[in-house]
Amino acid sequence: xxxxxxxxxxxxxxxxxxxxxxxxxxxxxxxxxxxxxxxxxxxxxxxxxxxxxxxxxxxxxxxxxxxxxxxxxxxxxxxxxxxxxxxxxxxxxxxxxxxxxxxxxxxxxxxxxxxxxxxxxxxxxxxxxxxxxxxxxxxxxxxxxxxxxxxxxxxxxxxxxxxxxxxxxxxxxxxxxxxxxxxxxxxxxxxxxxxxxxxxxxxxxxxxxxxxxxxxxxxxxxxxxxxxxxxxxxxxxxxxxxxxxxxxxxxxxxxxxxxxxxxxxxxxxxxxxxxxxxxxxxxxxxxxxxxxxxxxxxxxxxxxxxxxxxxxxxxxxxxxxxxxxxxxxxxxxxxxxxxxxxxxxxxxxxxxxxxxxxxxxxxxxxxxxxxxxxxxxxxxxxxxxxxxxxxxxxxxxxxxxxxxxxxxxxxxxxxxxxxxxxxxxxxxxxxxxxxxxxxxxxxxxxxxxxxxxxxxxxxxxxxxxxxxxxxxxxxxxxxxxxxxxxxxxxxxxxxxxxxxxxxxxxxxxxxxxxxxxxxxxxxxxxxxxxxxxxxxxxxxxxxxxxxxxxxxxxxxxxxxxxxxxxxxxxxxxxxxxxxxxxxxxxxxxxxxxxxxxxxxxxx
RNA sequence: GGGGGCGUAGCUCAAUUGGUUAGAGCACCGGACUGUCGAUCCGGAGGUUGCGGGUUCGAGCCCCGUCGCCCUCGCCA
Numbered sequence: 071x072x073x074x075x076x077x078x079x080x081x082x083x084x085x086x087x088x089x090x091x092x093x094x095x096x097x098x099x100x101x102x103x104x105x106x107x108x109x110x111x112x113x114x115x116x117x118x119x120x121x122x123x124x125x126x127x128x129x130x131x132x133x134x135x136x137x138x139x140x141x142x143x144x145x146x147x148x149x150x151x152x153x154x155x156x157x158x159x160x161x162x163x164x165x166x167x168x169x170x171x172x173x174x175x176x177x178x179x180x181x182x183x184x185x186x187x188x189x190x191x192x193x194x195x196x197x198x199x200x201x202x203x204x205x206x207x208x209x210x211x212x213x214x215x216x217x218x219x220x221x222x223x224x225x226x227x228x229x230x231x232x233x234x235x236x237x238x239x240x241x242x243x244x245x246x247x248x249x250x251x252x253x254x255x256x257x258x259x260x261x262x263x264x265x266x267x268x269x270x271x272x273x274x275x276x277x278x279x280x281x282x283x284x285x286x287x288x289x290x291x292x293x294x295x296x297x298x299x300x301x302x303x304x305x306x307x308x309x310x311x312x313x314x315x316x317x318x319x320x321x322x323x324x325x326x327x328x329x330x331x332x333x334x335x336x337x338x339x340x341x342x343x344x345x346x347x348x349x350x351x352x353x354x355x356x357x358x359x360x361x362x363x364x365x366x367x368x369x370x371x372x373x374x375x376x377x378x379x380x381x382x383x384x385x386x387x388x389x390x391x392x393x394x395x396x397x398x399x400x401x402x403x404x405x406x407x408x409x410x411x412x413x414x415x416x417x418x419x420x421x422x423x424x425x426x427x428x429x430x431x432x433x434x435x436x437x438x439x440x441x442x443x444x445x446x447x448x449x450x451x452x453x454x455x456x457x458x459x460x461x462x463x464x465x466x467x468x469x470x471x472x473x474x475x476x477x478x479x480x481x482x483x484x485x486x487x488x489x490x491x492x493x494x495x496x497x498x499x500x501x502x503x504x505x506x507x508x509x510x511x512x513x514x515x516x517x518x519x520x521x522x523x524x525x526x527x528x529x530x531x532x533x534x535x536x537x538x539x540x541x542x543x544x545x546x547x548x549x550x551x552x553x554x555x556x557x558x559x560x561x562x563x564x565x566x567x568x569x570x571x572x573x574x575x576x577x578x579x580x581x582x583x584x585x586x587x588x589x590x591x592x593x594x595x596x597x598x599x600x601x602x603x604x605x606x607x608x609x610x611x612x613x614x615x616x617x618x619x620x621x622x623x624x625x626x627x628x629x630x631x632x633x634x635x636x637x638x639x640x641x642x643x644x645x646x647x648x649x650x651x652x653x654x655x656x657x658x659x660x661x662x663x664x665x666x667x668x669x670x671x672x673x
Numbered sequence: 674g675g676g677g678g679c680g681u682a683g684c685u686c687a688a689u690u691g692g693u694u695a696g697a698g699c700a701c702c703g704g705a706c707u708g709u710c711g712a713u714c715c716g717g718a719g720g721u722u723g724c725g726g727g728u729u730c731g732a733g734c735c736c737c738g739u740c741g742c743c744c745u746c747g748c749c750a
Contacts (some may be wrong), residue, residue, distance in 0.1 A: 104707030118710070137700080156710055182684050185711085186699075189685060193742045244750035266750085293749040294674095416674080417746055519750045577750095631742065658690060 072142035072172050079115020083163045085147045090166060092117060093142040093174070095204065097185070098193065099135050104246040106132045110143070111184075113209050118156070118165040128171040138177035138201070144170040183401060192623070194636040200626060211617045211625055214333060218613060221285055221332055222306055222345035223327050231284035231308060236271035238264055238288075243587050244579075245520060247291035250301075264290035267606060270591055272309040273521065273563055276602035277594045283309045286609065295632050298555070298611060298622050302630075306558075309604030315562055316547050319498060322558065322605050330494070333616050338496060341550070346502040352478025354393075356502070359554025360495035362488045364479040366393045366472070373465070380424065384465040392465040395475055396453045397482055400460025401427040401435075408437065411462065411478070418506055420474045424463040428455045438463070480554060497551050501525070504545035505576060513578035514540065518547040518575055521591075522561040523603070532572055540576070546603065555613055560605025563661055567595040 075090045089366045092110035101107075106121040106129065121132040135141065145168035155163035165302075166272075182190045184204040195202040202208060223233065242249045242263035249263035265271075267289045295301060304324075310318060319341075327338040349358050373381040373392040376432045384390040385631040397403075403411075415423040429435030434446045442449060448653045453461055462478060464471040483489055504524045505514040516522065522545045524532060531539040546562035564570045570592060574584045582660060584592065623629035630636055641670045650657065 098710075098712095100709050101713050102707055102709065102712075103705065105709080106707095107709050107712085109710070120708080123707075152708095154708065154710090159710085162710090178681070181700095183700080186684070191680095191684085191742075194684075196742090243750095247748080269750095291749060294747085297744070390738085417678070419746095517749050522750095612743095632744090633741080635741090637742090 071176065072144055072170065074142070077114035078110050078112040078117045079118055081147055081161050081164050081166070083149060086149045088147050089144065090147050091144040091170075092119070092166065094140070096135050096137055096139045096141060096177075097183075098137065099132075101133065106135075108132065108135060108141075110141070111204075115160055117161045118150075118159070119145065120165050120167050121171070122167060125167075125169045128168050131171045131173060132168070135173070135181050136177065136179070138180050140175040140177065142172045142174055154605075181569050190271060191382075193637060194633070195621070196629070196631065199638045203627065208624070211613070211619075212627060212656075214617055215609075215625060217333060218329055218616065219306075219609070221329050223284075225328050226282075226284045226308065229282065229321060229324075231282040232280055233284050233286070233628065234264055234275060234280065235266040236265070236285065240265045241587075245516070245577075246581075247293050250292045251585070253653040253655055255654075264402065265291055267305060269519065269521065270588075272307060272604060273591065273593055273599075273602065274396060275361045276309055276311045276563075277597065277599045279311075279600075281311045281600075283307075283604075287504070295630065296635070297620060298612070298614065300622055300626065300629060301634055303622075304609040306607040306609055307604070308606070309602060311600040313499075313562075313601070313603060315548060315603065318603055318605055319548060319550075322560075322607070325607075326496075326550070326557075329612070329616075336494060341496040341498055343498040343500050346499055346503065346544075347501065349499050350472050351478075351587060354472035354474075354479070355554070356499055356552055357549065357551045357556045358497070358499075359480055359483070360497060361490065361493045361553055362479070362483045364395045364397060364483065364488075366395055366479075367453055367477050368393050369449060369463075370454060372445040372452065373463075375445055376441050377444075378424075378438060380422075381441075381463075381465050387467075389467045390465070391468055391471050392463060393471050393475055393480055394449075394453060394461050394463045396455045396487075397460040397462060398456075398488075399458055399486070399621040400462075400482070401429070401458040402511050403460055405436075408460070414462070414481075415478065418474045419470045419543040420464060420466060423478075424465070426461050426463075428457050428459045428461070428598050430457060432457065446477060450669055481619045493553075495553055499549045499551055500547075501544045502547040502549075503541060504528070504532075504543040504547075504573075507541060511578070514576045516573075516577060518545060518559065518561050520577055520579075521563045521570070522547050523564045524570070524573075529569070532569075532576065548605070550605075550607070552615060555611060555615070556608070557615075558605055558607035560603065562601070562603035565595060565599040565601050567592050570595060611640060638659055 072093065073093045074093050076092060078092055078094050081090065094110045097109040097111040097116055099106065104123050108119040109116050110119050122130045123129050123358050143166065145166040147164050148167055150163060150165050179202055181194060182201065183202060186274065187195055187202050187205050218633060239252060242251065242261060246266055252262040254260040254262060261565050268285060268287055272283050287305055288302055289305050290302050292301060323341055330336045330338045346356055349573040350354055368391065370385060370392045372500055374385050381392050384392060412423040421480050424438040426437035426439045428434045428450060432450055434442050453460055464474045502517050504517065504522060506517050508515045525544045528543040531543050534540065547559065548561065549559040550557050564573065571584065610622050610625055614620065614622060617625065619625065628636065628638065635641065
């Protein structure tokens with residue numbers, strides 16, 4: 071086989087006159103009967119190869135070349151003169167006049183070529199992922215992903231972190247997402263669970279005295295995927311001992327700063343902090359997008375002065391509130407468009423959404439305007455609204471109001487072009503509530519996870535037995551947020567067994583199941599556990615931001631579909647009866663009520 | 674599990690109110706052509722309209738079911 075002297079992105083004018091050899095894939099061929107041109111592609115670029123009829127043997131072979139054939143050539147690097155240069159190619163100043171051609175592997179006609187993959191349906195691209203991944207864009211993304219993990223490993227290494235692997239075959243716990251289970255052959259009827267995160271292992275490593283742990287690690291959660299979520303995903307997982315919240319945040323911020331600098335040459339300024347309470351109050355979200363305004367404004371006092379039945383009944387109910395946002399220029403929206411917004415709001419649990427417009431002379435116009443005449447002036451002033459703006463109201467309990475308006479401001483900002491290219495808005499969200507009352511199950515849920523340390527000054531409230539007091543307990547948890555997306559989160563952990571037991575108790579985990587599920591942790595905390603804490607960053611989402619995609623499948627080499635399928639492997643798939651027997655598993659599949667063949671659908 | 678969108682040639686799409694033999698571009702095959710770079714020109718082949726059923730004189734189009742892909746709600750400590 072011809073050995074390469076260069077890659078397909080390397081040759082420049084300075085190489086003219088040299089004998090070179092290249093190898094790669096046929097990106098396109100142009101056969102002029104006499105002279106034949108081939109664009110040869112490898113991961114570094116594209117180079118034009120020319121076959122002249124004088125080189126009889128090579129030319130004869132080149133005649134048969136088709137897209138995606140894998141070849142190696144040897145030839146002379148020559149200048150492309152007289153307007154024949156191609157400014158769109160990095161190697162466009164030269165071409166290689168081939169005198170040798172080896173067809174390393176003839177390709178059958180591909181379902182699509184990398185060139186046209188951008189327009190091809192995603193399922194086809196996933197089925198033939200090896201062709202899709204030949205695209206320069208995909209190669210650039212995976213290269214970026216490699217660089218990011220390299221930068222992070224180097225950074226954390228310099229900070230004294232040790233990368234330590236933790237098991238994939240773990241134990242199922244009742245908390246959190248649904249587990250992926252792995253049946254045990256050696257212990258009939260028992261199952262491992264794939265880790266949702268290495269949370270407990272990294273805490274144990276702190277107890278074991280490793281002080282600074284890092285792992286770039288796959289995590290598994292058996293929940294339905296989304297555009298930015300896969301069932302298996304990668305975390306940058308870290309944990310530190312003898313530290314406080316500020317120290318962890320400083321370390322992580324340094325990591326982010328270095329990645330953004332080295333990959334995008336962007337300087338991340340010191341990242342501001344905002345409490346959870348403020349984030350929800352002003353933006354209706356615990357991961358607010360600060361690239362635009364449209365903040366939520368409480369107008370409960372004004373709404374109470376109107377005769378609008380919806381407002382009055384909501385305000386009379388416990389926990390009811392009325393908030394609004396001002397949509398700049400939203401007055402131009404049609405009735406149909408604002409109706410659609412109200413319909414959309416219902417998907418988040420709202421019963422509807424009232425709107426009104428600010429018309430000429432600062433008068434409210436259309437929508438619920440007629441109910442608001444008494445407060446029109448005050449409302450417009452409070453909402454800082456101008457002529458031509460739209461005001462959207464949400465009246466419901468706290469949760470629904472914040473959810474609806476929080477989602478609405480993001481939706482409108484996207485749709486109305488309020489997001490500037492290259493704008494990065496970072497923040498830390500801090501002081502999360504520790505616990506949230508679960509009305510259905512009549513117990514507390516952890517907002518972060520059960521191992522999160524409560525704030526010291528709130529600690530005494532935990533054992534008060536008073537619901538209001540307990541729900542006001544804040545925790546040492548923090549999320550890092552970028553442009554409205556949560557890139558990571560962490561906490562200082564509980565390092566005392568009594569506190570940990572107290573939290574378990576509030577979560578409705580009795581002593582017996584504490585012992586069964588988390589006995590090893592409670593034991594470990596008794597045998598000398600240092601104060602510790604950490605954080606996990608979502609690698610996939612970080613890469614999505616860095617390369618500018620909203621599709622998580624773009625940043626994963628072999629992703630799964632929304633049904634959890636790998637279209638290339640055709641996984642998951644059925645297995646042999648023998649495999650099941652080894653695992654002591656008998657299938658009990660859901661009955662499908664199929665109408666008998668030939669039966670009319672309607673009788 | 675719920676809601677929405679899509680499924681026609683290898684790929685991307687078209688096909689009038691339900692009406693004759695389902696079309697186009699690219700790719701593919703054959704031919705022509707010595708400077709193209711999305712090569713061009715001439716010719717050709719290529720279809721179980723995702724699958725199953727129903728309504729109809731007649732279904733790519735209407736109805737029922739089912740499968741797949743995407744978005745979304747639930748879910749994601």
